[in-house]
Amino acid sequence: MMGRPPCCEKIGVKKGPWTPEEDIILVSYIQEHGPGNWRSVPNRSGLMRCSKSCRLRWTNYLRPGIKRGNFNDHEEKMIIHLQALLGNRWAAIASYLPQRTDNDIKNYWNTHLRKKLKKVQIQTGNDNEKEENTSPQVKGQWERRLQTDIHMAKQALCEALSLNTPKPILLAETNLTTENKTSPYASNTENIARLLEKWMKKPENSDEVVTTGSSSSEGGQKSQAFDSLLSFNSFNSVSVEDNINLTMDSCLFQYESKPKLDSQVPFMFLEKWLFDDGAPQCNEEDLINMSMEENSVGLF
DNA sequence: AAAATGGACAACCGCGGTACA
DNA sequence: ATGTACCGCGGTTGTCCATTT
Numbered sequence: 001m002m003g004r005p006p007c008c009e010k011i012g013v014k015k016g017p018w019t020p021e022e023d024i025i026l027v028s029y030i031q032e033h034g035p036g037n038w039r040s041v042p043n044r045s046g047l048m049r050c051s052k053s054c055r056l057r058w059t060n061y062l063r064p065g066i067k068r069g070n071f072n073d074h075e076e077k078m079i080i081h082l083q084a085l086l087g088n089r090w091a092a093i094a095s096y097l098p099q100r101t102d103n104d105i106k107n108y109w110n111t112h113l114r115k116k117l118k119k120v121q122i123q124t125g126n127d128n129e130k131e132e133n134t135s136p137q138v139k140g141q142w143e144r145r146l147q148t149d150i151h152m153a154k155q156a157l158c159e160a161l162s163l164n165t166p167k168p169i170l171l172a173e174t175n176l177t178t179e180n181k182t183s184p185y186a187s188n189t190e191n192i193a194r195l196l197e198k199w200m201k202k203p204e205n206s207d208e209v210v211t212t213g214s215s216s217s218e219g220g221q222k223s224q225a226f227d228s229l230l231s232f233n234s235f236n237s238v239s240v241e242d243n244i245n246l247t248m249d250s251c252l253f254q255y256e257s258k259p260k261l262d263s264q265v266p267f268m269f270l271e272k273w274l275f276d277d278g279a280p281q282c283n284e285e286d287l288i289n290m291s292m293e294e295n296s297v298g299l300f
Numbered sequence: 301a302a303a304a305t306g307g308a309c310a311a312c313c314g315c316g317g318t319a320c321a
Numbered sequence: 322a323t324g325t326a327c328c329g330c331g332g333t334t335g336t337c338c339a340t341t342t
Contacts, residue, residue: 017310017336039327055328056311091330103310106331111308 014048018057022047026054027062035063060101067099071108079105080113 018026029045035058038051047054060066071079075097082093090102090109097105 015312051327052313053311059329060310088331102330107309 012048013050023062026057030058060103065099066101075100076113079109083109
């Protein structure tokens with residue numbers, strides 16, 4: 001036989017929202033075996049999910065280091081700025097916001113920021129659809145953009161030739177003083193606890209969600225699960241899950257929260273290139289206008 | 301009060317690059 | 322060298338909930 005063995009049977013694979021029980025199973029499994037090798041996760045953990053779904057659940061919601069909830073002003077500005085620089089490369093943008101997932105940023109952009117920027121666009125009368133590339137301001141921004149692209153290409157070339165290997169500067173990390181002083185990252189304990197709070201609000205829906213799973217009539221088991229989850233949530237008693245997750249937080253995933261930081265182009269560099277050339281003192285409005293321009297131009 | 305509509309977000313889908321046998 | 326599956330990414334869809342009609 002050529003190639004790899006088949007990943008997972010497509011029959012009986014559950015889809016849709018994850019239940020806390022599934023989350024616990026997945027987290028427990030990863031605590032024991034570590035992340036990765038997703039192909040074997042469904043079979044070995046007993047989850048009726050495809051490997052892809054398990055990986056997605058882990059990377060977007062369960063892994064430690066994820067902050068959820070409202071984006072603060074700084075994060076918002078970062079996203080606007082980075083989107084203008086990088087386009088819809090959400091994974092690249094997320095690498096500058098270590099606590100946020102690309103999916104989260106993408107959703108936030110699509111649901112909040114796009115509209116917000118459009119509003120500002122209308123208010124400032126800077127509507128590109130009407131005055132496409134005609135204003136001197138836009139033209140200047142175009143030039144700046146081109147300049148930036150040239151610089152980026154240069155930088156990439158330098159890095160490829162190992163002439164210059166600057167260390168990434170994480171603005172997000174330098175601004176952590178505003179929140180979570182002791183621990184910049186939310187632990188996966190907290191992530192699951194938060195999910196459970198949500199779950200507790202509408203527990204009656206849980207079984208309906210299960211389409212192909214085997215837990216349609218497991219009231220006793222479920223309530224037991226809830227008991228342990230509650231104690232897990234409250235931190236008042238040391239449950240199995242507590243041990244599992246606290247252990248995970250403390251040792252297993254220190255290295256795992258955001259991969260690929262080493263390979264990215266330093267944000268400060270990009271920022272410097274951009275503003276050094278055309279606009280030495282660029283204010284926030286400039287950034288917003290610039291990002292709007294980027295949206296309509298679609299350079300990337 | 302009920303139906304319709306829209307917003308927010310979690311999850312899925314499909315694709316391209318890569319690793320493996 | 323080649324075929325197959327994995328992985329990561331961005332786009333899209335589905336579902337829940339709040340608001341409006």
